[in-house]
Amino acid sequence: GAMSARGAWFERLRSDPKAAVPALAVLLAAFLVLPWVVSTYQTNIMISALLYVMLGLGLNIVVGLSGQLVLGYVAFYAVGAYSYAILNSNFDLGFWSVLPIGGAMAALFGILLGFPVLRLRGDYLAIVTLGFGEIIRLVLENWSSFSQGPSGIANIDRPGLFGMQLSVSDATTYIYYLILAAVIVTILAVTRLKNSRIGRAWQALREDEIACQAMGIDITTTKLTAFALGACWAGFAGVIFAAKTTFINPASFTFLESAMVLAMVVLGGMGSVIGVSVGALVLILLPEYLRAFSEYRMLIFGATMVLMMVFRPQGLVSPGRTKYNVPGARDAGADAARPAAGGNA
Numbered sequence: 001g002a003m004s005a006r007g008a009w010f011e012r013l014r015s016d017p018k019a020a021v022p023a024l025a026v027l028l029a030a031f032l033v034l035p036w037v038v039s040t041y042q043t044n045i046m047i048s049a050l051l052y053v054m055l056g057l058g059l060n061i062v063v064g065l066s067g068q069l070v071l072g073y074v075a076f077y078a079v080g081a082y083s084y085a086i087l088n089s090n091f092d093l094g095f096w097s098v099l100p101i102g103g104a105m106a107a108l109f110g111i112l113l114g115f116p117v118l119r120l121r122g123d124y125l126a127i128v129t130l131g132f133g134e135i136i137r138l139v140l141e142n143w144s145s146f147s148q149g150p151s152g153i154a155n156i157d158r159p160g161l162f163g164m165q166l167s168v169s170d171a172t173t174y175i176y177y178l179i180l181a182a183v184i185v186t187i188l189a190v191t192r193l194k195n196s197r198i199g200r201a202w203q204a205l206r207e208d209e210i211a212c213q214a215m216g217i218d219i220t221t222t223k224l225t226a227f228a229l230g231a232c233w234a235g236f237a238g239v240i241f242a243a244k245t246t247f248i249n250p251a252s253f254t255f256l257e258s259a260m261v262l263a264m265v266v267l268g269g270m271g272s273v274i275g276v277s278v279g280a281l282v283l284i285l286l287p288e289y290l291r292a293f294s295e296y297r298m299l300i301f302g303a304t305m306v307l308m309m310v311f312r313p314q315g316l317v318s319p320g321r322t323k324y325n326v327p328g329a330r331d332a333g334a335d336a337a338r339p340a341a342g343g344n345a
Contacts, residue, residue, distance in 0.1 A: 031180055035173040043176050047244055049284040050179045051237050056264040056280040057183075057190045057273065058233030063262065064270035064319070065194060066226035067206025068117075069126040071258055072133020075113075076106040076231035078140060078253035080238020085153040085248050086146070095159035095243050099236060106235025107228040109136075114227035118220060121209065133258055140250040152249025159243050175244050182240060183277075186233055191273050193229065202226050203271070267308055269315025278316055 035043045059073045080102035087093040087101065113132050117125050140147045147153070158171045159178060166174060193199045201222045204212040213219050242248050260283065268279025286304075290297050308315075 028184075035176050040169045040172050043172050045285065045288050047172070047176050047179050049281050050176075050183050051241055051244075052261065052264060052280040052284050053183050053277045054179070054186050054237040054240075055234055055261045056268065056276040057186050058230045058237070059261050060230075060265050060271065060273070060276045061190065061193065061202070061233070062226050062230035063265050064272070064276065065199060065206060066202035066223065068223065068226060069122065069129070070113075070227075070230070071126045071130035071255070071262065072113075072136070073129075073230075073234060073261055074253045074255070074257040075133040075136035076109055076234035077238045077241070077257070078136055078250070079106045079109050079231075080235030081242040081248050081252070082140060082147060082153075082238075083235070084239040084242040085156050088156050088242075089153055095157065095239070099239050102239035103232045103235040106238065107232040110227040110229075110231025111224055113231075114224040118223055130255065130258075133253075133255060137250050137253050140253070147250075150249060150251070152247060152251075154247045156242050156246045156248070158246060175240070179240055179244075182236060186236075187273055187277065190233075194271075194273065198222070198225055206271075263305060267305065267315060269317040269319055271319035272315065272317045275315050275317030275319065282316075 034046060038046075055073070055077060058076075059070065062068050062070050062073070083102040083105045084095070084098045087098050088095075093101075113129065117128050120128060141150055143149070158166070159175065194203075201212070201217050204215065204217060205219065205222050205226075209219065212222075241252075245252075261280075264279040264283050265276050266279075267283065268277065269275030283301075287297050287301060290300060293300065
């Protein structure tokens with residue numbers, strides 16, 4: 001009973017704007033006052049968590065909506081981060097001018113990855129994308145003249161605020177608001193994309209590629225836009241990450257990161273925007289607050305994932321399906337059935 005009541009309450013929250021808007025307003029207010037009530041350290045953890053929300057929502061486009069299993073997603077994150085690091089250290093370009101460039105570069109790499117894998121699906125696609133992620137990391141590690149190799153790039157500029165000199169704690173607060181704004185924009189964009197024409201094409205592709213093609217959907221464009229748009233968000237997140245840490249090296253972009261982001265998407269609920277956001281927050285904040293059990297941290301983490309897969313394979317929040325009402329469809333169906341019945345008799 002309690003479970004169904006909670007389900008009904010949640011459903012109402014999701015479908016009824018009267019309930020949803022106040023709930024979202026309270027949530028937003030909580031996020032807005034956060035840096036003023038917690039330490040810089042906590043704010044930093046929150047920045048990390050929000051970065052992963054952004055990455056999760058980007059990967060959700062590729063995996064959750066269009067059903068393309070990408071295991072090298074961290075490559076696009078690296079492309080964004082290194083775009084900013086290299087353009088900043090070599091050409092002294094600022095954060096705001098590189099933000100769109102980082103996104104565009106990542107989207108370009110998304111398309112570059114998309115072309116060779118257009119004909120692959122399932123496990124084969126996963127293996128190729130995994131390889132792609134590793135290639136990017138190895139290039140960054142070994143091409144020293146370009147990316148400074150394993151020693152990484154240091155002294156990256158923090159994002160500027162009208163040329164003001166900010167102290168470290170102020171800069172942290174500023175980056176926190178920046179990433180919060182970025183996450184809100186991401187959520188709005190991804191929600192709009194999901195319910196748009198292209199979003200419906202992605203979901204059709206996920207459900208059945210052959211039927212999708214038979215319906216006249218151009219699979220090439222649909223797949224490439226999913227790769228490009230998914231990668232684009234990772235690029236933005238990468239630029240913000242480089243600006244936050246002011247130092248990056250290839251060690252930040254291992255397969256483990258891709259796996260984490262994928263875990264967020266699966267744990268949260270593939271295709272669900274709320275679910276993936278919650279999944280990302282849970283997966284980043286839990287280990288941080290389980291530091292007391294640091295030896296058992298990964299154990300708890302693994303057990304949680306296994307239990308989730310057993311008891312709730314659809315994720316924390318199953319994605320809501322858009323329902324379409326076609327007026328007059330039922331009557332037409334009844335009329336069509338009538339003469340046929342008469343004829344048989």
